[in-house]
Amino acid sequence: MSDTSWAKLRYDTFVGRGPAQIIHWEHWSCPDAETYLTGIDYYEHPRLCRQELRRRYPELRLSIPESDQPLPRPTLGATGQSSNAEQHTVRWGDSESATWQHGEAFFRSKEEVFAFSPLAKGDFRDWPHVVNNWDFSSEEIIYQNLRKDFPTEWGDQAPAGEAVELGFYNTTFMWPLLTFGWELFLEACLDPRFEPVMEEFAEINRRVFRAFARLPAHFVICHDDIVMTRGPVCSPRWMRQYVFPRYEELWSIVKASGKRVIFMSDGCMDAYVDDVMACGASGVISEPYTDYKAIARRYPDCFIAGEGDNRVLMRNNPDEIRAMVASMAETGRMSGGYMMCIGNHIPWNVSPEGIRLYLEYSRELAHR
Numbered sequence: 001m002s003d004t005s006w007a008k009l010r011y012d013t014f015v016g017r018g019p020a021q022i023i024h025w026e027h028w029s030c031p032d033a034e035t036y037l038t039g040i041d042y043y044e045h046p047r048l049c050r051q052e053l054r055r056r057y058p059e060l061r062l063s064i065p066e067s068d069q070p071l072p073r074p075t076l077g078a079t080g081q082s083s084n085a086e087q088h089t090v091r092w093g094d095s096e097s098a099t100w101q102h103g104e105a106f107f108r109s110k111e112e113v114f115a116f117s118p119l120a121k122g123d124f125r126d127w128p129h130v131v132n133n134w135d136f137s138s139e140e141i142i143y144q145n146l147r148k149d150f151p152t153e154w155g156d157q158a159p160a161g162e163a164v165e166l167g168f169y170n171t172t173f174m175w176p177l178l179t180f181g182w183e184l185f186l187e188a189c190l191d192p193r194f195e196p197v198m199e200e201f202a203e204i205n206r207r208v209f210r211a212f213a214r215l216p217a218h219f220v221i222c223h224d225d226i227v228m229t230r231g232p233v234c235s236p237r238w239m240r241q242y243v244f245p246r247y248e249e250l251w252s253i254v255k256a257s258g259k260r261v262i263f264m265s266d267g268c269m270d271a272y273v274d275d276v277m278a279c280g281a282s283g284v285i286s287e288p289y290t291d292y293k294a295i296a297r298r299y300p301d302c303f304i305a306g307e308g309d310n311r312v313l314m315r316n317n318p319d320e321i322r323a324m325v326a327s328m329a330e331t332g333r334m335s336g337g338y339m340m341c342i343g344n345h346i347p348w349n350v351s352p353e354g355i356r357l358y359l360e361y362s363r364e365l366a367h368r
Contacts (some may be wrong), residue, residue: 016301306343
């Protein structure tokens with residue numbers, strides 16, 4: 001299958017017209033599974049391994065490295081140690097994650113939080129802990145930096161019917177969480193002095209979404225981890241004051257240019273699905289703690305993904321994996337916007353045998 005054909009299937013699913021064979025969107029970082037599935041050592045021949053994986057499992061649509069130079073084998077995880085406490089990193093795929101230490105190293109008190117001006121900072125390129133560490137000084141700077149990633153000949157319009165996407169990690173909630181760290185964010189967020197800080201983050205994001213509106217894409221993937229595995233982090237009242245109104249405003253900017261918004265969050269989205277959809281999202285990708293069948297019933301043919309559970313793959317029980325895939329396929333038959341997806345990721349320590357079973361059962365069972 002060509003990349004263009006795949007982009008059309010993805011587009012069709014995003015707009016609720018998915019094909020009979022339900023396609024995948026997988027969060028993949030499991031090199032040992034690649035070696036197991038192809039018979040080619042991922043670290044010795046990363047390009048050859050990916051090429052063979054693409055041949056055998058085109059539904060994964062994993063990118064192919066330009067070089068076949070051998071890769072160093074990870075040290076984390078090799079002897080049972082999966083994290084680097086000093087660097088605040090964990091094993092991730094064939095290497096290490098970025099640091100999980102965020103604003104804790106930069107801010108020491110609530111008073112420092114209230115004194116911070118995101119707009120005065122503007123250029124965040126020296127702050128990798130905020131993930132989208134771009135130069136946000138102006139809409140034009142953002143636009144020009146992003147436009148380089150798209151073909152010049154497209155102009156301001158992506159090819160019709162193909163899934164061309166933009167993504168933003170710090171949609172609203174992630175900005176204070178990443179900038180100040182969990183503890184200071186939660187200590188400060190109920191204080192009225194926090195309001196101006198949130199408003200300045202909102203102004204930065206207006207620049208981002210105005211730039212997005214000008215770019216040649218059809219979909220904007222908006223990420224905000226507004227929930228955890230047991231549900232909301234902050235109260236509905238707080239979210240409806242500081243977060244959801246800004247979603248509605250920001251998303252209206254890109255929707256006016258003909259783009260659709262897909263919302264992404266870790267955790268259990270049940271409490272806030274209706275709010276997110278009311279703000280203008282056309283679908284949700286989350287984790288298996290979310291009730292996807294309930295979403296499919298309430299929002300016919302909206303985009304949904306993330307129902308698959310890596311804990312089932314880790315247990316490597318064929319009957320349990322088959323039952324999970326069958327349940328996912330049932331949801332897929334309820335929604336033309338459903339994608340197969342292990343929502344809580346396929347990391348390096350998931351059973352390669354379990355992954356193979358998941359992919360094979362998906363081929364057999366995941367049909368509308």
